[in-house]
Amino acid sequence: MTALGMNMRRRDAADKAAGRTVYASDVIKPRMLHGAVLRSGVASGVITHLDVELARSMPGVRAVLTAEAFPGLYGVGIADHPWLARGEVRYVGEPIVAVAADSPLILQAALAAIEVMIEERTPVVTMAEALDPDAPILHPDWAEYEVLVDVDVARGGNVAWQATVVRGDVDEVFARTDVRIVESHFRVGRQNQASLETRACVATDSDGRLVIETSTQVPWSVRNWTAKILGVDSSSVRVIVPPVGGGFGMKFEVGLEPYAAALARATGQPVRLVNSRMEEMATALCRENAEIRLRSAITADGRIAAREGVVLMDCGAYSGEQPFLTTMTAHTLFGNYELGSVRLNSQAVYTNTAPTGAFRACNGTYGTFALERHTDEICRQLDLDPEDFRACNVLKDQSLGSTGQVFSGNVHHELLEVIAGMRPALDEVEVPAGWLRGRGTAVGTWFVFVGPSAATINLNADGSATLVTAGVEIGSGSTVQAIPQIVAEVLGISPESVVVMQADTDAAGYDVGVGGGRTTVSLGAAAQEAALDVRGKLLDAASELMEVSPRDLEVRDGRVMVVGDPSTTRSVAEVASYAQAQYGPLIGNGAFTTRGTECQSGCAAGHMIDALDIPIFTVHECEVAVDPATGVVRVLDYRVAQDVGRAINPDAIRGQIQGGVAQGLGYALSEEITIDARGCIEQRGFGDYRLPLAGDVPAVRSELHEGAPSYGPFGAKGAGEIPILNVAAAVGNAIADAIGEPISELPMTPPRVLAAMRGTYRQFRLDHLNEPWHFYVVGDIDAQHGPRAR
Amino acid sequence: MKRDLIEVVVNDDLRYLPCSGLMSLAEALRDELHLTSVKIGCSEGTCGSCSVILDGEPVLACLTPAVACDGRSVRTVDGPGELEHLQRELREALCEADAVQCGMCIPGIVVLASALIAQGEIRTSEDIPQALVGSICRCSGYTRIVSAIEQVLVSQPSERRSTP
């Protein structure tokens, strides 16, 4: 029996369903205080007066902290983010004061008693405003900020970060007479992660250290950043992660933990902070809004001779994950296809709005939307067949990616064939009378955010195994399905007898975190290595006990046996007990990190990764119906062909596909965030932010494609993040097909679909993106890319 | 701050709950009785994760003032009672369908679906999506939740179902 490919059910499901699981937001401790922050009501201004004395003097108020308590600056690429506002505020919702009190009611009274006066300035709300030469600079001290990664980056003014790709001579190709040029503009809105559990944590000051139980995807980042923000030793912070009630990327950065920790230290009592839904609507690290210009030169035989792009990504008031994400446009918006010459500029732009961040497949979602809409537009304008065009241009074995990375395998091709085979006959899909029918196909390329992971396995004397890692259970099931299955496969025991300990930075070694499709791959590979390590020790002990060379032994079904002689066996428990008595308990260790992938030197500048480690490919296709009277879109049939490398738990992957497609449908069709002229996000909750409901989501049909190259454990790839990647693209192409007109904005709400039907998007242009490419470049492009940049 | 003591039968036990004017039933159950099976996804009546049974009717505990529950009976997903069996079946079906991901929405859905099946509000598979219109699941994409409920529905005695 093999543990791989088994549809093992989750051991945590029964308690979750019965309400017995304790999430961070449920943790209650003796003497626990309730904490919260006072948030700015204005988007930009100088704090002229701040008086917390009244609040401090109220009975039941235990601590009131201001900016001095948080000396460190936070960031992913650039340290630009004070954890409480220092003298000025830059977005609506920015924390100004942190308070702890005996009860929620006293807490609210204390927040109301704080006197704060802010001299309001006109906020910079849009990226067009931010890039105006006369715009106020959000961070006048930008040049002083520490750059936190070893990357030579061009930035300045309201451009927090610039990542460029330059390969070949784009100008020359666009000037040729034998190419035809297609240009498209796109604009996409923000998307709120809306995990059902908001950000929540409890901190305790214990034995001189800060112990934080928190709802996070990144225990080690929380440990290190809480320490840095508070100005204490990172070894004095311990982070424990109970089951997380959904993250989707929002919990990939430090959040409320520094407030809880500082308040716990100030009071000597445990302090809990839980964001309200309204706070999450105002301050979640949404998928960013973005604006894109894309231009392609197509040859007579339908090849892409050159592609040029400008991407503006709104990072909000502080840069957060966006400097990293500017990298990803090269691999998504400029991915999928073989390109001749390439020129791409992606910028993270500061505005006086809530900071944005990572959300499942990040900017890959709209990069793919823009690319695949552009691809269909090329075909429509030049009268090419989209199916042939894709088949001809997709990345193949030995194709070069935009940064010069060499791809292996013909995975896109294989997936396009799989999806063609899943296509329903015309009469198999029922279209409401009078509605327009359309089909959309979208190709996508994503990656595994590999990075370091550590694992330790205790092989216990009873034959069970305990895996210690900093892996977090955020709902995807990796720590209760794929990872125990990997360990069980190596150790020859049943996956039910493998337990993964909840993440605790005091017990488990460093880990990048759960996200980026990396759990099964990185944590899985570290766990696999630890399992191999302990398996070696098990076989050594068995060889002694059974007087057989370890080379002649194998472990299967919980027993060590002689190869070719299954009658001579000992149970794993017997051997483990023997080893424990003779030498001490059996322990195995594993560590893993990226192998790195080569790209062409000089192609990419300002990039945190130059090439995709373990690329993942996927093709989506759907049938939609559009009501021509209202612009309402209904998704009738949805199909996914996904490269999974190796399906360790196929049902779990299908569950991720169904859930990821549902989130993608929300992104494509209904989840809309608008920001008013004062910089305020207008949606306050689930009443006006429309998430997909049970009646909105069709049953997704999926094919898991195995066998593509991957150095993940047993050839696995990340499967949880990518299902959302192509959804807006496939639906967008289907809508365009149905109405016979392009559509270029997300979400594709009924009013936008109606506008598209009237032909609005045939001439849709973003005025501030009409300048030549060089106009947008910050710094000296030739210096960054070498002489070949011209 | 004035806090009144109210009498509520919670899962068959008589409990005295201190509650101040604005406290919701959800807060009272969670903070005073530590019944954290009542999940809070929004506190605004828009996600369904706090569903409990009040005098036999499913209600949103976050919108129900605790003071309004004086002298009444509340059942949560952990509780005994006439829906206990149905709830266990639903939970088992959800686990078997691998429908549970982060799990935050599930207790509320179990409470709501059990009440609606018992009341005959969910009679056919087609009723399920409509019944879940106030229940948000951000993880699963719903289909497995719907089919788990469907499976329990077809196993019910026929008076609870409409004849096909």
Ligand code: FES
């Ligand atoms: S918490 Fe009550 S409906 Fe969301």
Ligand code: FES
């Ligand atoms: S399982 Fe996470 S919200 Fe439903």
